[in-house]
Amino acid sequence: MTTEVIANKTFFKNSLIKMAELSEEQRDYWTSLDSNIGDGDHGINLSIGFRGISKEIEELDQTTEDIHSLLKKSGMILLSKVGGASGPLYGSFFIKMGKEVEGKTEVTFPEFVEMLQSGIDAIQARGKAELQDKTMLDALLPGIEYLQAHKNEEDYLTVMEKAIQMMQEGAESTIPLIAKKGRAMRLGERAIGHKDPGAESSWMLLNVFYEEMKKNN
Ligand SMILES: [Mg+2]
Structure with a gap:
């Protein structure tokens, strides 16, 4: 069991700021x-x-005592500001991610993996999608499965790197699929040949956590 602290509240604050920058770039x-x-x-x-989160991030940081409340308040901003399917999905992701570590200001790698697991479970519960439905879960599920299997390994950065790589490959794997969820479902076979946007944004956003972990090392 790895007991080393790998992320604190500032880690999540910085990750959210970087996710906002990434969202502008992409x-x-x-x-x-x-x-x-x-x-x-x-x-x-x-x-x-x-952008809504990043505008309020300093205040969010100062008015919250643990990782849970920071992520919960950030998730609520996504829920209230983001239209389409992605707002509720990403909003629930951050809210449930934080819920996993209520009261904590620091987490170990295995705890971080449990946070992601709860967030991804929330996405699955809300979206009711399965693997190969051409959704963000095609990126997230292979990655979280790998993380669960390897979360106690000493070299967590390598584990994280590999998991992100699997998520990226998962996003690529949506290209030849017919969509079983969302608006793309109506396209039938015309969706073949196109990558799912949620799968692509989700691996890229989670990659921010990996990039922040590398900085702290
Ligand atoms: Mg859309």
Whole structure:
């Protein structure tokens, strides 16, 4: 069992700031993916949501005592500001992620993995999607499965790197699929050949956690 603290509240604060920067950088790319098979607002929605968090981040940090309340308040901003399907999904992700470590200001790697697990479970509960439905879960599920299997290994950075790589591959794996959920479902076979925008944004956003972990090492 790894007992080393790998993330504190500042880690999550910094990650949220970086996620906001990433959402600005990738806004047009994510939106273009959504234009292919959806309504073309994915990047716009996420940039609006994370901009909302980043604008309030200092206040959020000062007015919260643990990781749970920071992530909960951030998730609530996503829920209230982000339209489409991604707002409720990412909003619940952060809220449930934090719930896992209520009262804590620091977490170990195995605890961090449990946080992601709870967040991903929340996405699955809300979206009711399965693997290969061409959703963000195609990226998230292979990654979390790997993390669960390897969370107690000493070299958590390598474990995290590999998990993110699997999530990225999971996003790629959505290209040949027909969508079973969301707006892309109506396209039938015309969705084939296009990457799912949520799968792409989700591995890229979780990669921010990996990038922050590397900085702390
Ligand atoms: Mg959309």
